[in-house]
Amino acid sequence: xxxxxxxxxxxxxxxxxxxxxxxxxxxxxxxxxxxxxxxxxxxxxxxxxxxxxxxxxxxxxxxxxxxxxxxxxxxxxxxxxxxxxxxxxxxxxxxxxxxxxxxxxxxxxxxxxxxxxxxxxxxxxxxxxxxxxxxxxxxxxxxxxxxxxxxxxxxxxxxxxxxxxxxxxxxxxxxxxxxxxxxxxxxxxxxxxxxxxxxxxxxxxxxxxxxxxxxxxxxxxxxxxxxxxxxxxxxxxxxxxxxxxxxxxxxxxxxxxxxxxxxxxxxxxxxxxxxxxxxxxxxxxxxxxxxxxxxxxxxxxxxxxxxxxxxxxxxxxxxxxxxxxxxxxxxxxxxxxxxxxxxxxxxxxxxxxxxxxxxxxxxxxxxxxxxxxxxxxxx
Ligand SMILES: [Fe+2]
Numbered sequence: 001x002x003x004x005x006x007x008x009x010x011x012x013x014x015x016x017x018x019x020x021x022x023x024x025x026x027x028x029x030x031x032x033x034x035x036x037x038x039x040x041x042x043x044x045x046x047x048x049x050x051x052x053x054x055x056x057x058x059x060x061x062x063x064x065x066x067x068x069x070x071x072x073x074x075x076x077x078x079x080x081x082x083x084x085x086x087x088x089x090x091x092x093x094x095x096x097x098x099x100x101x102x103x104x105x106x107x108x109x110x111x112x113x114x115x116x117x118x119x120x121x122x123x124x125x126x127x128x129x130x131x132x133x134x135x136x137x138x139x140x141x142x143x144x145x146x147x148x149x150x151x152x153x154x155x156x157x158x159x160x161x162x163x164x165x166x167x168x169x170x171x172x173x174x175x176x177x178x179x180x181x182x183x184x185x186x187x188x189x190x191x192x193x194x195x196x197x198x199x200x201x202x203x204x205x206x207x208x209x210x211x212x213x214x215x216x217x218x219x220x221x222x223x224x225x226x227x228x229x230x231x232x233x234x235x236x237x238x239x240x241x242x243x244x245x246x247x248x249x250x251x252x253x254x255x256x257x258x259x260x261x262x263x264x265x266x267x268x269x270x271x272x273x274x275x276x277x278x279x280x281x282x283x284x285x286x287x288x289x290x291x292x293x294x295x296x297x298x299x300x301x302x303x304x305x306x307x308x309x310x311x312x313x314x315x316x317x318x319x320x321x322x323x324x325x326x327x328x329x330x331x332x333x334x335x336x337x338x339x340x341x342x343x344x345x346x347x348x349x350x351x352x353x354x355x356x357x358x359x360x361x362x363x364x365x366x367x368x369x370x371x372x373x374x375x376x377x378x379x
Contacts, residue, residue, distance in 0.1 A: 029085035035098040075104030092136030099144040118159035126165035135185025137246020139167035171239035183327035184273030189242035196248035199357040210248035216241030218302040253357035263348035290360035332374040
């Protein structure tokens, strides 16, 4: 059994106050470069954070499902400025972008040249990851997912030197996160926990992290969505759950839910968390024969009682459907996937790197059936 996660994690309410010390003393940086998105400025977070970072150059053009062209543009900027640290401040897209930019800072070429595992020649620059959503897990994983817009494909760029050097995880940064983003990113974290726990590479260490993540997320997600600004306990519980789920899937894997979410994300720019939330119960129903025992264990961990494994697993699926409804997650129909594209989505999902990790072997035909079921369930 192997578990590898070299990122230094600093977690806690108000931890953002440690930022200057972490940059200067822990990471010994004298020339940082900030990667973020326009939303940070609107939320006022950037201004508050930038106070101790006066003079730090900023690239704030990262979009949801970050595009290879955006990353290559940021790469050119960073090579000209020659920083010694990349700070990523934002959601999963921003953190993935920060990792990719750190790679381009030390390696000539375009980001698409590094698709796959350990394609870099030089170690990327160190990254300080500061998540502002409660779902990504990217602050503690070795992968950066970048959309190649011409191929309409999500590239995975990964390697053991791509773990952020440090993750500064402060639940108070969620205070201004809109409710629909708490819901979708929280359900992304829940999906990370469930897929990490049931996927084929899972081991005892990732199981322990995933189960605790799921306990926390189930306990706090609804309350966090209702009033994240004033419910400090829910905010902290959900952020911790998201972090632990990232530490779980980073060393286990995700499965068919993410295969579908990444496929439709690359084709229609669907927000990652929303896509996961829509497909999660349908994939769980498909996975039931191979994951019944583990679903039952999750059900018990989150306080659902049932007479046997089958009932417990089905109670868990019902609970997730209820949660999605209460959180007003869009329906499959709202995603706007034309039926004529189902075969292409199914093929892309089957070809995803994580498909072999799914607990039940899934062929393209199985993905097609999951899509059809999701459509029928929409009514
Ligand atoms: Fe995810």
